Amino acid sequence: MTMSIVSAGVCSLASWPRGAVSISRSKNCKARARAALVEARPRAVPALRDRDVQKVKVLGSDRTDDLQAEARAMARAANASVYNPEIIAGKYSSRPFQVLGRTLEILIALGSFGLKLFLDQRSGALDQNKRKRAAELRRIFTRLGPSFVKLGQGLSTRPDLCPPEYLDELSELQMNASSYVVAQAKMTEIPIVIIIDQDALPTFPDAQAFSCIETELGLPLDSIFSSISSSPIAAASLGQVYKAQLKYSAQIVAVKVQRPGIEETIGLDFYLVRGLGFLINEYVDIITSDVVALIDEFARRVYQELNYVQEGQNARRFKKLYADKEDVLVPDIFWDYTSGKVLTMDWVDGVKLNEQDAIERQGLKVLDLVNTGIQCSLRQLLEYGYFHADPHPGNLLATPEGKLAFIDFGMMSETPEEARFAIIGHVVHMVNRDYEAMARDYYALDFLSPDVDVSPIVPALRNFFDDALNSTVSELNFKTLVDGLGAVLYQYPFNGEFKFTCDFYAPFSCMSVWLVNLFAVPAYYALILRSLTVLEGLALYADPNFKVLAASYPYFAKRLLTDPNPYLRDALIELLFKDGRWNRLENLLLQGRKDRDFSAKDALQPVLKLLLDPEGEELKILVIKESVRVTEAVVLGTVVDTYKYIPDFMRSLIFNGNARGPLVMSDTELEIILQLREQVFRIWGLLQSSENFDPALLQPVLQVLQQPEARSLGGRVIGGITQRLAARLLQQVLRNPAIGSASIS
Numbered sequence: 244m245t246m247s248i249v250s251a252g253v254c255s256l257a258s259w260p261r262g263a264v265s266i267s268r269s270k271n272c273k274a275r276a277r278a279a280l281v282e283a284r285p286r287a288v289p290a291l292r293d294r295d296v297q298k299v300k301v302l303g304s305d306r307t308d309d310l311q312a313e314a315r316a317m318a319r320a321a322n323a324s325v326y327n328p329e330i331i332a333g334k335y336s337s338r339p340f341q342v343l344g345r346t347l348e349i350l351i352a353l354g355s356f357g358l359k360l361f362l363d364q365r366s367g368a369l370d371q372n373k374r375k376r377a378a379e380l381r382r383i384f385t386r387l388g389p390s391f392v393k394l395g396q397g398l399s400t401r402p403d404l405c406p407p408e409y410l411d412e413l414s415e416l417q418m419n420a421s422s423y424v425v426a427q428a429k430m431t432e433i434p435i436v437i438i439i440d441q442d443a444l445p446t447f448p449d450a451q452a453f454s455c456i457e458t459e460l461g462l463p464l465d466s467i468f469s470s471i472s473s474s475p476i477a478a479a480s481l482g483q484v485y486k487a488q489l490k491y492s493a494q495i496v497a498v499k500v501q502r503p504g505i506e507e508t509i510g511l512d513f514y515l516v517r518g519l520g521f522l523i524n525e526y527v528d529i530i531t532s533d534v535v536a537l538i539d540e541f542a543r544r545v546y547q548e549l550n551y552v553q554e555g556q557n558a559r560r561f562k563k564l565y566a567d568k569e570d571v572l573v574p575d576i577f578w579d580y581t582s583g584k585v586l587t588m589d590w591v592d593g594v595k596l597n598e599q600d601a602i603e604r605q606g607l608k609v610l611d612l613v614n615t616g617i618q619c620s621l622r623q624l625l626e627y628g629y630f631h632a633d634p635h636p637g638n639l640l641a642t643p644e645g646k647l648a649f650i651d652f653g654m655m656s657e658t659p660e661e662a663r664f665a666i667i668g669h670v671v672h673m674v675n676r677d678y679e680a681m682a683r684d685y686y687a688l689d690f691l692s693p694d695v696d697v698s699p700i701v702p703a704l705r706n707f708f709d710d711a712l713n714s715t716v717s718e719l720n721f722k723t724l725v726d727g728l729g730a731v732l733y734q735y736p737f738n739g740e741f742k743f744t745c746d747f748y749a750p751f752s753c754m755s756v757w758l759v760n761l762f763a764v765p766a767y768y769a770l771i772l773r774s775l776t777v778l779e780g781l782a783l784y785a786d787p788n789f790k791v792l793a794a795s796y797p798y799f800a801k802r803l804l805t806d807p808n809p810y811l812r813d814a815l816i817e818l819l820f821k822d823g824r825w826n827r828l829e830n831l832l833l834q835g836r837k838d839r840d841f842s843a844k845d846a847l848q849p850v851l852k853l854l855l856d857p858e859g860e861e862l863k864i865l866v867i868k869e870s871v872r873v874t875e876a877v878v879l880g881t882v883v884d885t886y887k888y889i890p891d892f893m894r895s896l897i898f899n900g901n902a903r904g905p906l907v908m909s910d911t912e913l914e915i916i917l918q919l920r921e922q923v924f925r926i927w928g929l930l931q932s933s934e935n936f937d938p939a940l941l942q943p944v945l946q947v948l949q950q951p952e953a954r955s956l957g958g959r960v961i962g963g964i965t966q967r968l969a970a971r972l973l974q975q976v977l978r979n980p981a982i983g984s985a986s987i988s
């Protein structure tokens with residue numbers, strides 16, 4: 244049986260790392276990339292057995308079949324490698340020449356880079372050459388192969404560890420992994436245009452890839468696909484991706500095939516780096532944490548990425564949690580064509596999010612897509628805590644229907660529950676400018692162990708945020724905030740002695756800072772920052788005035804107003820009852836309403852419920868005091884209004900000759916009262932105009948106001964009267980919302 248192998252041009256391909264040849268940018272190559280179909284006969288493998296055909300036909304028909312197919316894929320990946328440093332050490336300790344050869348290769352590459360940094364430092368050109376050196380480091384990582392590309396990709400997600408120039412360059416390692424496909428049309432012919440990049444990651448021979456698919460799946464290629472592109476449409480650090488059409492259903496799929504022998508290369512590199520880690524642990528005193536443990540953690544993650552069934556499962560979990568929104572797309576996995584080294588999934592027709600002109604040409608708005616990305620990221624990071632840890636623009640596609648598609652689920656991360664709430668709390672404390680609380684948050688965020696004194700951080704936070712927060716939080720640039728916070732945290736662990744050490748190692752200071760800080764900031768936090776900075780970067784490209792914090796605030800507001808979690812409920816109480824409360828409530832409501840999942844019915848419920856709880860004693864007092872204050876404002880405001888309509892001659896009669904006004908109070912005091920009244924009316928209006936709003940929501944306030952203790956808390960108007968007035972006003976509102984609304988506004 245023959246199958247069409249669609250040629251994208253046979254440019255010089257080579258396996259990696261040894262003898263690797265990058266595909267060069269040439270007219271010839273581009274021309275050939277547009278080549279037509281080529282008929283090809285795949286390697287002979289045993290014909291499909293009946294059982295297999297059956298298996299393929301039912302694929303995806305229902306959930307049970309899907310689970311069974313997934314189980315079969317897991318069985319195929321049963322012997323996928325797991326990181327085991329002891330086994331690796333055992334293997335390489337008996338191969339001294341191989342170890343020596345690779346050591347020299349790495350030492351020469353990194354040593355010459357270090358030397359250049361040292362010379363830059365001596366000649367005072369360190370800053371001036373930063374960009375150039377960053378590009379060099381990227382090229383060195385690319386040349387050194389997959390483990391170093393992974394390392395570079397990892398570092399590019401750590402704004403807390405790398406200077407911006409290095410972040411920019413190293414993130415190219417992600418873009419290179421995915422920079423080929425530009426267009427495709429009728430699938431039966433799979434026309435592909437390839438753009439080739441000099442710095443792109445090298446590919447490995449297609450014959451090897453196709454043979455890997457057949458061996459891994461135990462099926463001949465032509466029984467799986469009716470056609471497959473003859474060259475990869477993208478080369479990535481660990482594998483390369485083909486576009487194909489499934490034979491049984493004619494669906495278009497992306498097939499990711501792992502680089503042959505990759506475990507071998509990666510294993511040796513980790514063996515060497517781990518050896519270096521031992522030396523650091525032993526001889527470098529300034530680094531007190533366990534570097535070997537850190538390397539092991541990183542290696543474990545990379546090995547996990549080598550198991551494509553795991554990646555498929557990540558995609559499935561991600562889809563279940565987040566693709567419930569119609570503007571988010573996650574490809575389905577074809578479990579019958581997936582194994583540890585082969586991953587088959589829905590082909591996503593789309594344009595990468597950084598190709599903004601192409602997006603606009605499709606009639607889509609980049610900012611809409613970025614906004615979808617921000618909302619989805621917030622849900623990932625702060626709701627379920629399961630997030631895509633590699634959301635670079637190459638992994639985010641805009642589909643022609645305007646959906647935002649996520650691909651590449653190799654690297655996922657989780658935010659622990661406490662940290663999720665702590666992050667929201669941190670934002671509240673920032674809005675409140677409560678620097679002591681912000682500093683204390685670093686315990687909950689797991690930046691610092693509880694025995695560390697945080698008081699030295701407080702002045703640093705104050706210094707930075709008092710300046711930065713001159714504008715409102717929503718106007719702040721997220722990157723400014725992250726950089727500022729990063730700077731504060733950089734300073735913190737350094738005492739005088741430490742600073743000296745860093746200066747001494749100035750050319751390598753980046754490295755020492757990386758290592759020191761690695762232990763201070765949990766990786767998921769840096770990844771969170773990364774994902775939002777990536778989206779902000781994309782948005783700023785489309786609109787220099789875009790503010791990611793402003794776009795995120797509705798989500799925070801919604802969560803604060805509606806989430807029953809005690810931590811968030813307390814954060815809301817703190818936010819509302821710290822000065823400026825009505826402003827804040829109005830703002831929260833205004834913002835929360837912008838979130839598409841906001842329900843007015845749920846707003847304030849957690850706080851109001853607490854009023855009926857014996858634990859809510861403290862809150863009750865605050866609420867009574869506030870109700871009394873508001874009632875006074877309404878009553879006194881009405882008196883002032885009435886006064887305006889009373890003819891002059893009657894005023895002196897009614898108000899005992901007081902021509903200045905009906906109340907004995909200063910103009911400023913009066914203005915504050917009137918402002919409060921206006922604000923409360925506005926808030927009421929906001930609530931009332933929200934869909935699903937039910938005034939019965941305020942019942943707990945009424946109950947509290949009717950309690951006898953409430954009387955003793957009367958305000959300016961004789962003890963107890965305002966409390967009764969407040970209760971009556973509220974009662975009227977609750978009994979008849981329409982009348983209530985009329986009377987209050």
Ligand SMILES: Nc1ncnc2c1ncn2[C@@H]1O[C@H](COP(=O)(O)OP(=O)(O)OP(=O)(O)O)[C@@H](O)[C@H]1O
Pocket residue numbers: 417420421422423424476477478479480481482484497499574588589590591592637638650651652653
């Ligand atoms: N489902 C898909 N539909 C269309 N294109 C895809 C799909 N999956 C992958 N690709 C293409 O292949 C490229 C590489 O895929 P992917 O990012 O999953 O590989 P990777 O090995 O995880 O890369 P990395 O080096 O970033 O780890 C993507 O950038 C994209 O261009």
